[in-house]
Amino acid sequence: MPRNFALKVITTNRLVEGDAVYLTQAGKWSSEFADAEVFADLGSATSALEKANEQTLFHIGAYLADAEIDPSGRPRPIHYREQIRSRGPSNYFHGKQAEAANV
Amino acid sequence: MYRYSEFDELFVRRRVEEFRDQVQRRLSGSLTEDEFKPLRLKNGLYLQLHAYMLRVAIPYGTLDARQMRQLAFIADNWDKGFGHFTTRQNVQFNWPKLADVPEILEALADVGMHAIQTSGNCIRNVTADHFAGAAADEISDPRPTAELLRQWSTDHPEFQYLPRKFKIAVSGSPRDRAVTKAHDIGLRMVRNQRGEPGYEVLIGGGLGRTPMIGATVREFLPENDLLAYVESILRVYNLHGRRDNKYKARLKILVHETGVDSLTHEIEDEFAERKKWFAGVDRELVANLKAAFEPPVFDLSRTRAFEDRKERDSDFRVWTDTNLSRHRCSAYAIATVSLKPIGGTPGDATANQMRVLADIAERLAHDEIRVSHEQNIIFPHIPKDKIPEAYDLLAAAGLHTSNFGLLSDIIACPGMDYCALATARSIPVAQDISRRFHDLGIERTIGEMKIKISGCINACGHHHVGHIGILGLERAGVENYQITLGGDATETAALGDRAGRGFSAEELLPALERLVAEYLRLRDSAGETFLEAYRRMGPEPFRAALYPEAKKLAA
Numbered sequence A: 001m002p003r004n005f006a007l008k009v010i011t012t013n014r015l016v017e018g019d020a021v022y023l024t025q026a027g028k029w030s031s032e033f034a035d036a037e038v039f040a041d042l043g044s045a046t047s048a049l050e051k052a053n054e055q056t057l058f059h060i061g062a063y064l065a066d067a068e069i070d071p072s073g074r075p076r077p078i079h080y081r082e083q084i085r086s087r088g089p090s091n092y093f094h095g096k097q098a099e100a101a102n103v
Numbered sequence B: 001m002y003r004y005s006e007f008d009e010l011f012v013r014r015r016v017e018e019f020r021d022q023v024q025r026r027l028s029g030s031l032t033e034d035e036f037k038p039l040r041l042k043n044g045l046y047l048q049l050h051a052y053m054l055r056v057a058i059p060y061g062t063l064d065a066r067q068m069r070q071l072a073f074i075a076d077n078w079d080k081g082f083g084h085f086t087t088r089q090n091v092q093f094n095w096p097k098l099a100d101v102p103e104i105l106e107a108l109a110d111v112g113m114h115a116i117q118t119s120g121n122c123i124r125n126v127t128a129d130h131f132a133g134a135a136a137d138e139i140s141d142p143r144p145t146a147e148l149l150r151q152w153s154t155d156h157p158e159f160q161y162l163p164r165k166f167k168i169a170v171s172g173s174p175r176d177r178a179v180t181k182a183h184d185i186g187l188r189m190v191r192n193q194r195g196e197p198g199y200e201v202l203i204g205g206g207l208g209r210t211p212m213i214g215a216t217v218r219e220f221l222p223e224n225d226l227l228a229y230v231e232s233i234l235r236v237y238n239l240h241g242r243r244d245n246k247y248k249a250r251l252k253i254l255v256h257e258t259g260v261d262s263l264t265h266e267i268e269d270e271f272a273e274r275k276k277w278f279a280g281v282d283r284e285l286v287a288n289l290k291a292a293f294e295p296p297v298f299d300l301s302r303t304r305a306f307e308d309r310k311e312r313d314s315d316f317r318v319w320t321d322t323n324l325s326r327h328r329c330s331a332y333a334i335a336t337v338s339l340k341p342i343g344g345t346p347g348d349a350t351a352n353q354m355r356v357l358a359d360i361a362e363r364l365a366h367d368e369i370r371v372s373h374e375q376n377i378i379f380p381h382i383p384k385d386k387i388p389e390a391y392d393l394l395a396a397a398g399l400h401t402s403n404f405g406l407l408s409d410i411i412a413c414p415g416m417d418y419c420a421l422a423t424a425r426s427i428p429v430a431q432d433i434s435r436r437f438h439d440l441g442i443e444r445t446i447g448e449m450k451i452k453i454s455g456c457i458n459a460c461g462h463h464h465v466g467h468i469g470i471l472g473l474e475r476a477g478v479e480n481y482q483i484t485l486g487g488d489a490t491e492t493a494a495l496g497d498r499a500g501r502g503f504s505a506e507e508l509l510p511a512l513e514r515l516v517a518e519y520l521r522l523r524d525s526a527g528e529t530f531l532e533a534y535r536r537m538g539p540e541p542f543r544a545a546l547y548p549e550a551k552k553l554a555a
Ligand code: SF4
Pocket: B413, B414, B415, B416, B419, B420, B421, B422, B423, B454, B455, B456, B457, B458, B459, B460, B461
């Protein structure tokens, strides 16, 4: 694996709610980044992405996002855009951060 | 106040039904996302980072209490209880669900509002001076003109697929509060030597990737020639504007590449033709519109209520000194309600606050509300006698921040906290600046200061025309903020100069503190504003304050 290849997850926004979701190993969409299936090579990531994009009745079109593994062994976003997207806005306690707190 | 005609009503309702059908077809899978996306954008519906965003037009920033209450209702029912007022005099809802949007549009139609032409390559919501009809220095109310342009441009068959979006602003005062020099077409109402009303016409202004100040193509256009002339500009642009490159498609690039003189010739040639078709057509319409925008009947009786309260209540006095502007009628004032609480999100109002604003407008201020491009709310006509009562209601709702025109009255776009196009966040930057300078307690010492922040090169936060402009970018995977200095959005419009390398989020606040401290040290009197000082001394002393390390290196 090339040194600068970041791990990938597949993400999109749901059609009705518009919120960010992540593709899990079971082929389901989860609203948690940490649930995402992690791809270690571009080939398998790309083919999984193509498959996900064959069916867009549920979502608006998926893409690959960079990930790294946190100390507990689960993926987390690297780029601040994906961090904000996986958490919610910073000016209000809205979005995923609030949903997580409600569980 | 102007009310939509039956024609408008029918048109808007039909569009809602059409969109309801399109949403259904998308949900059932008979439309793909690629097919659906342009349709939703035509109805003001964007997909952002966390959810959809619905952008609702507030033509020339004018609302009445009933409409403001409806916005509150929408915020409560389909959003998280707030709305965001933008630099385009629009309001945005950040959390609607796709399936609910037709119902939201229906609720808007009930009060004569819609989200049409808030997106896409068409003539967008026409903006106007938010003090229209009220300002003491006004030559003529710009809103009949804005409304005429709105009616003319709505669904205009020739201009639905322009090379790029097209923005028009109208100002009716010598003091330009509508940023006319940063629009595709800027119209400034003037009078010629014989005292007849008309327009100075500017074209090719714009911010964004390639910022430019508009150039005058007509010093004086007689009032009656307006539509023929504007249509001529649009025709020339529609024909020659570049469609091969999105970044070169705006009118400003055409002006830049072709030159103002040759473009002026083309416009004038076209106009000579067009004029025949327009002879007199719009005159009756304009007369009707002017009547519809007649100011309310002003109540000139006065007591001492206003002065008495000022004498005994220093908070009230500070607010009135800061947030009131001169009305054309001495018994009245124009009140700016700041949507910039210290440490808050610029331009946001809660549903409850919207209802308070509606109540005040209805009971105390002739049922008129304006939204400014500076993301504040304005009561254009409030009798001085009623101001103490209005102030108490505002204070109870947390809407009494006394900072209009001061440093913490910051313009900020939503940035990466919401916007899918952003390269960095802008809201937290605004919050930090507002808190810090408030804590330092030097805002009033500094005086007039316009800080404007954009979260990407699209410049929705008008950073190029901020006295201090801040542009959020990405550098090597982290947020980086570039500062421009000396920008100006008024009749003396200027683009700010880039100060130098960008700052990390942590470096930014200390850098701004150094900058402001240096200004305070160097200004020639307490009355010299930051912008004046910058114009007098040029960028060097300010650059030196921002980049002290450069001085050390040189030494
Ligand atoms: S300037 Fe950029 S980040 Fe800010 S609202 Fe406009 S497009 Fe979004």
